[in-house]
Amino acid sequence: MVIMDKTDFFFNSIDVLISHVVNFLDNPTPLKVQKSLYFLWAFYAATYGNIDYQEKTDFSDQEKYPRSLFEADFEAWSYGPVINSVFAEYHKTNGFEGVSDKYVESEISDKNEKEVWSFIDDLLTQINKVNDFGLVERSHQDSAWRNAYKEGQRHCKMDADEIKRDYVNYVNEQSKI
Secondary structure, three states: OOOOOOOOEOOOOOHHHHHHHHHHOOOOOHHHHHHHHHHHHHHHHHOHHHOOOOOOOOOOOOOOOOOEOOOOOEEEEOOEEEEHHHHHHHHHOOOOOOOOOOOOHHHOOOHHHHHHHHHHHHHHHHHHOOOHHHHHHHHOOOHHHHHHOOOOOOOEEOOHHHHHHHHHHHHHHHOOO
């Protein structure tokens, strides 16, 4: 399973996350799976991936969370952010049919790892309630997508740092009292 002492990525391979997303969602369309990966990456980057361990906080003395959920390679497509390699892999293999969940909760003993899986499930619960085009509309609000997307062009790379900035700002705005 995932070990929390990595500094870069929670998932070295995105396949475990994809299998969990596909099995968690009620209707795992390719579009909904892609948007789920995007929102999971973005919100993780803005929260766990944005912890300043140099600053004296409750997080200072504990095991560090990886900086990213997985390696981000998002492209701005007309229906929002997409990971082309995921699209290509699952497009050629008849979608997500027959994908089994590789996540086994009982195999996880690390507190931080459990916390990240709880975060993933909580966000997927919210995503599950939104239809595909509601997710598209929401992703189109992000400046990282708007700045990268070029009508009629394919494979417009999105800047991971810009995605993170968008969501750090979003999380900060939402957490104001």
